[in-house]
Amino acid sequence: MRIGIDVGGTFTDLVLVDDTNGRTLYAKASTTPGALWEGVMEGLEKILSLAKVSMEQVDYIVHGTTIGTNAIIEHKGAKTGLITTKGFADVLEIGRIQRPNNGLYDFWVDNPLPLVPRYLRLEVEERIDAQGQIYRPLIEEDAVKAILALKNEGVEAIAVSTLFSFLNPVHEQRIGALCNELFPEAYVSLSSEIAPEFREFERTSTTVMNAYLQPIMNRYISTLRSKLQEKYGEVDLRIMQASGGTVTADAAEKLAIATVNSGPAGGAIAGAFIGNLTETQKIINVDMGGTSFDISLIDNGVPKISSETKFEGYPVKIPIIAIDAIGAGGGSIAWLDRGGVINVGPHSAGANPGPACYGRGGLKPTVTDANLVLGRLNPDYFLGGEIKLDTAKALQAIEEHLAVPLGLSVEQAAAGLIKIVNANMAKGIGVNSVEKGYDVREFALVAYGGAGALHVVELAQGLGIKKVIIPELAGNLSAFGLLVADARHDYVRTVAKELSDVDYSVLNDFYREMEGKGIKQLTDEGFSKEYQELSWSMDLRYQGQSYELNVPVERRENIGTEDLQAAAQSFHELHKRLYAFSDPAEKVQLMNLRVAALGKTPPIQMKGSNDEAATLEGALKGERPVYFAQSGFVSAKVYERSRLPQGSIMYGPAVIEEKISATVLPPNNMLKVDQWQNLVITVGEGI
Secondary structure, X not given: OEEEEEEOOOEEEEEEEEOOOOEEEEXXXXXXOOOHHHHHHHHHHHHHHHHOOOXXXXXXXXXXXXXXXXXXXXXXXXXXXXXXXXXXXXXXXXXXXXXXXXXHOOOOOOOOOOOOXXXXXXXEOOEEOOOOOXXXXXXXXXXXXXXXXXXXXXXXXXXXXXXXXXXXOHHHXXXXXXXXXXXXXXXXXXXHHHOOOOOHHHHXXXXXXXXXXXXXXXXXXXXXXHHHHHHHOXXXXXXXXXXXXXXXXXXXXXXXXXXXXXXXXXXXXXXXXXXXXXXXXXXXXXXXXXXOEEEEEEEOOEEOEEOOEEEOOEEEOOOEEOEEEEOOOOOEEEEEOOOOOEEEEEEEOOOOOOOHHHOOOOOOOEHHHHHHHOOOOOOOOEXXXXXXXXXXXXXXXXXXXXXXXXXOOHHHHHHHHHHHHHHHHHHHHHHHOHXXXXXHHHOEEEXXXXXXXXXXXXXXXXXXXXXXXXXXXXXXXXXXXXXXXXEEEEEEEEEEEEHHHOOHHHHHHHHHHHHHHHHHHHHHOOOOHHHEEEEEEEEEEEOOOOOOEEEEEOOOOOOOHHHHHHHHHHHHHHHHHXXXXXXXXXXXXXXXXXXXXXXXXXXXXXXXXXXXXXXXXXXXXXXXXXXXXXXXXXXXXXXXXXXXXXXXXXXXXXXXXXXXXEEEEOOOOEEEEOOOOOEEEEOOOOO
16 A cells, blocks of 8 residues: 655645556645745645555555755755856856756746855865876865864865766765765765766756755754654655655656656656556656646657756756747746736745635635636535535636736637637647657547546647547556556766777776666665666767767676667667658767666556446536537536546546546537546547
8 A cells, every 4th residue: 555645836646556456546735935834734634534554554655746846946946055066166157157047038038046155166176087096185185174164164065076076985974074074964966976977067956956955955854754753654765856766765866857847757757657557658648737738758668758858948958858848837926017918827826825726815816717608617616525615706707807807708718828828838749849840639638637528629730730648646646656666776887988988898888887776775775686676878969069868788797899889879860750861880989887776666457447337417416508619618517526437538628527527628629538537538639
């Protein structure tokens, strides 16, 4: 028995899976921004009460969190200092000497300010050369002065990133030891442990971000563990990583950077699970919650993982599921710009006060208010009736802020709001797919999050996608994905040589060394040999390129020439697909070796259909007017999802309600319930 917890901006989602009888239960609690653990504890009480079990019967909890993400967005991390090689204090400031992509059209946009201000970036005399040899010994007096200076400045965390430490970490390790002696209360992050690979800017940025987040994550995890212990006794708490794998709470406290985007990563893993279940290998996951719209791509049943990305403009070099997020959720606020044009987001009403229709003091119109006004939401059945929505307040917010200034009816203004947010989401999908060489028409959309199913069919129509899947538990699918995820640890070694110059004995030694670390870590976490899985890969590039592509490598006793030739061929093919160009005659460089060590979790056995005696007519709750932009209000049948029988078919317009979500089926679209209770929609052209 296991519980997944996904703390979102508006709601904290929980899913309990009971392998003894195949039950899957879910619950939601309001997120409590001031003390996130309170919402978690409230949700645990709900789910345990619903399941009629005690925490003693639960084997473990997997937790996905947005704490790190929010700290970076709001610049509310710890006061952090940086110790680096003499002459390199300005690496964070100089970066790649590039403006952001949107700086092409916006003269005022700029890169974010470094997380460590200049006066807290201190240098020490030392130097490791490009071969990993000590070129200039560490002057310990410099290190002592730097540490004491940072201590006097009252920093909470220290990042240490010296030149070429990924080849020889001896100087970083000594500085770390001195930090522990002279300033033991500080959190210390060494780049040779956090991101041991080449590119000093990205490596330093990653290490600084880890240090910046570590005190916050440690305080939260420590508090949560304390509250769990106080109420339930000893609890096995695991934390989701951005890579789509879980780690122990102890490991998460050290590698705080890996927890950023961990909730959305759970959704991507769940989407891949649904794809494999339904034999749909190409999927675009769209997760629309209360605050954001997260997009991830599944190709051949596997989420796309990148070893280099950016969080809020800051580069990081750790394995991360490629997820794009935009400010488009149920709580996203609509507003008029100076030209009188409707904009939606990125600001959100959040959990408190929430949309106007929540009746908690929110006055501005949101996406949820528009869906309510247009008849897409049932005011008496939001969260199964737990929250009563106030239609009058939604009408008032849209009328005052949109309809009257624009000279439109409330319904027209609400429909315009929906059209704008849909356009924003479609653009976001294009960034994650079309701009990376994929044809979206070959993919199915898997929609989840509390608001995803309200919009997904219209999104598919606009993108030319013909298949939509709305899984069971769609409103809590990210929490479900946390329970599908395996434990995962990633290791990397930089080689930086042409394939023709590689020393095979060194290559094999590196792989075996990383494998040994992975096996030991998984064994220490309780995974027996049959539940351990190791995979190898390489980062390759053409000579002269600045960035690499990752290709898998078959594990062998000893890697040889044929294996590198096969890897090079895979690289050429991948380069061709992504960039419409490859050159097999060009020299290929091997930059990094990677090992992923997975601890396999027990598979979840999805239950089949519900009551065999159920009928489509028995699931019908009634009819109500629902507004569509092309036709205005039309009468739509309303069904209860939990009563829909396997194989039932319906045509739009219709609304399928459930406790934690609702699905809008526009006219000219067909929906079928499959054997796993997924709603599979064949998308028409609309009207």
